[in-house]
Amino acid sequence: xxxRATRFLQACRGEPVDRTPVWFMRQAGRYMAEYRAIRxxxxxxxxxxxxxxxxxxxxxxxxxxxVDAAIIFADILLxxxxxxxxxxxxxxxxxxxxxxxxxxxxxxxLRPVNPQEDLGHIxxxxxxxxxxxxxxxxxxxxxxxxxxxxxxxxxGRSSRNFILTKQLMYTEPEVWHDLLxxxxxxxxxxxxxxxxxxxxxxxxFDSWVGALGPDDYRQYVLPHTQAIFKNLAGxxxxxxxFGTGTATLLELMKEAGGDVIGLDWxxxxxxxxxxxxxxxxxxxxLEPMALLAPRDVLEQKVRRVLDEAEGRPGHVFNLGxxxxxxxxxxxxxxxxxLVHSHENGLES
Amino acid sequence: xxxRATRFLQACRGEPVDRTPVWFMRQAGRYMAEYRAIRxxxxxxxxxxxxxxxxxxxxxxxxxxxVDAAIIFADILLxxxxxxxxxxxxxxxxxxxxxxxxxxxxxxxLRPVNPQEDLGHIxxxxxxxxxxxxxxxxxxxxxxxxxxxxxxxxxGRSSRNFILTKQLMYTEPEVWHDLLxxxxxxxxxxxxxxxxxxxxxxxxFDSWVGALGPDDYRQYVLPHTQAIFKNLAGxxxxxxxFGTGTATLLELMKEAGGDVIGLDWxxxxxxxxxxxxxxxxxxxxLEPMALLAPRDVLEQKVRRVLDEAEGRPGHVFNLGxxxxxxxxxxxxxxxxxLVHSHENGLES
Numbered sequence: 119x120x121x122r123a124t125r126f127l128q129a130c131r132g133e134p135v136d137r138t139p140v141w142f143m144r145q146a147g148r149y150m151a152e153y154r155a156i157r158x159x160x161x162x163x164x165x166x167x168x169x170x171x172x173x174x175x176x177x178x179x180x181x182x183x184x185v186d187a188a189i190i191f192a193d194i195l196l197x198x199x200x201x202x203x204x205x206x207x208x209x210x211x212x213x214x215x216x217x218x219x220x221x222x223x224x225x226x227x228l229r230p231v232n233p234q235e236d237l238g239h240i241x242x243x244x245x246x247x248x249x250x251x252x253x254x255x256x257x258x259x260x261x262x263x264x265x266x267x268x269x270x271x272x273x274g275r276s277s278r279n280f281i282l283t284k285q286l287m288y289t290e291p292e293v294w295h296d297l298l299x300x301x302x303x304x305x306x307x308x309x310x311x312x313x314x315x316x317x318x319x320x321x322x323f324d325s326w327v328g329a330l331g332p333d334d335y336r337q338y339v340l341p342h343t344q345a346i347f348k349n350l351a352g353x354x355x356x357x358x359x360f361g362t363g364t365a366t367l368l369e370l371m372k373e374a375g376g377d378v379i380g381l382d383w384x385x386x387x388x389x390x391x392x393x394x395x396x397x398x399x400x401x402x403x404l405e406p407m408a409l410l411a412p413r414d415v416l417e418q419k420v421r422r423v424l425d426e427a428e429g430r431p432g433h434v435f436n437l438g439x440x441x442x443x444x445x446x447x448x449x450x451x452x453x454x455x456l457v458h459s460h461e462n463g464l465e466s
Numbered sequence: 467x468x469x470r471a472t473r474f475l476q477a478c479r480g481e482p483v484d485r486t487p488v489w490f491m492r493q494a495g496r497y498m499a500e501y502r503a504i505r506x507x508x509x510x511x512x513x514x515x516x517x518x519x520x521x522x523x524x525x526x527x528x529x530x531x532x533v534d535a536a537i538i539f540a541d542i543l544l545x546x547x548x549x550x551x552x553x554x555x556x557x558x559x560x561x562x563x564x565x566x567x568x569x570x571x572x573x574x575x576l577r578p579v580n581p582q583e584d585l586g587h588i589x590x591x592x593x594x595x596x597x598x599x600x601x602x603x604x605x606x607x608x609x610x611x612x613x614x615x616x617x618x619x620x621x622g623r624s625s626r627n628f629i630l631t632k633q634l635m636y637t638e639p640e641v642w643h644d645l646l647x648x649x650x651x652x653x654x655x656x657x658x659x660x661x662x663x664x665x666x667x668x669x670x671f672d673s674w675v676g677a678l679g680p681d682d683y684r685q686y687v688l689p690h691t692q693a694i695f696k697n698l699a700g701x702x703x704x705x706x707x708f709g710t711g712t713a714t715l716l717e718l719m720k721e722a723g724g725d726v727i728g729l730d731w732x733x734x735x736x737x738x739x740x741x742x743x744x745x746x747x748x749x750x751x752l753e754p755m756a757l758l759a760p761r762d763v764l765e766q767k768v769r770r771v772l773d774e775a776e777g778r779p780g781h782v783f784n785l786g787x788x789x790x791x792x793x794x795x796x797x798x799x800x801x802x803x804l805v806h807s808h809e810n811g812l813e814s
Contacts, residue, residue, distance in 0.1 A: 279790070331732045332732075334753070384714045385679075389714075408636070412636065
């Protein structure tokens, strides 16, 4: 039996594993020559829209490395497009929405989403990937969380201070809750459809929620994120809940839901687990920049994460955020080997 | 006796006060019409270089509001200029260095700084402000901390991921420590000179240090920040140590030094104090965006900060980061009044 087929899912469920499973957020991407070759011929949106191409990109890191999971290649902003937002990726600027949400009227105009019809290409990609993998490793589906999606939809682009986002939140709370409720519905249906199409785990990315303090998180975000996890509770797949800058939000993120909580690199893994309790698993949390460091620094940091996991069941090795574009491929390979060579015996 | 003359310094020292003192980071700035009128005639660098104009800008918020401290108008990047870096403020882009530090050779070329000669205009501004204030409120001097200054010097501009900064840190640690040691020396001398010129408290801004996890902070930053606080220990002024995104660094920031630790808005004040211990004071920590919220939301958030202070001595009210340019002046005024009207009795 191939241990890569099961190790990741076992760790997500808190079960003992032979080796710590490892995968990387943004493991399919620009740092790989195979990906750049495809990007030379297709835009990001084209890749996402063509199930065969997106499947190929998804499989590249699984072929290249001994990672323990695949994650479907897509962008968290895609579900906003059938809702009515015009998305483009401007060179050097990242995603841009030309018609951002600024008012109650803008929210009212948002359309409901039928994942089968509106995001069928991603579901088709999921089916191809699941078939191609043939049980070799599990495949993860994912979506953006309501706060993070709302921040892009409102700002119209990535943001540093989330001024317009928080202004809407504080000034028009009914409009805010209307928007996040709609996003929560769309994300729930989208993730459920991904599971139906073959996803064996799902990850909710609340990448920018660390802009909020705990009071605001509880009041403006938690109910909507919680609704998603409740909607998915009946599906028999592990649910991963990830964010960055979340050092003061961990307990509330657990309350919102998830079988696995993703930690960024600023929370020591041991401390994060102690605070979360051992009834959820954790994922993380190597500093992404460590992959651009000299090998000795990289290895020291990988070992530190593994040591902090203390050999307890319920740890999935990953970065604390996505792989950076300038990452050397051989360093990714070295991390996979190092994680897999680590002895997992529970320390006394 | 005017309580505004002493309240801030007493709170910094952990002594009981009649009312919680309040001032705002970036309290002199674009949100004030008086400031915009001056900016219409002078660039930011011109204001900083003209002691009379910088003094006028420094005094504007003290005249307009009942704040309990003035803070000298300057930019944290100014000491990098006599070190040899070419600074300009590009419209809409913030500070830009055309000759950023990228190598050991760049670090070796950096010049030592004599604050009296090289930053004399700021010291002269301090003298004018101190004289003009005539004891009405204390005046605070400040400087950027080594990590934050290094990040601008290396990236050449503000940054989201600090890729070049961390790359130098991990790849050439001797060059990194050489650079931070030089910055630590310059900052120590500069702050001491500000005290000599009249500053009654000093604040060290490590605004971006929250990009690091605790291990990296301890290894790459703490010794250099600690050196500054040790160098200033003989001066009889409170030393404030501020950063953002520091939820996992607070204990180490205390170890590095400071009589007052500045908290951002994501760390609940009560929890921050409990972790820091009650032998240091704290400053903070209203979400800056609360000043752009409707009055009821703003007041609720101000009261929450005051309630979390629990009436214990050793709290200076402030924001969790600087005032945003679109802040309505009347909201700043309302916060000052609300803080001053709050009863400070120690709760049982």
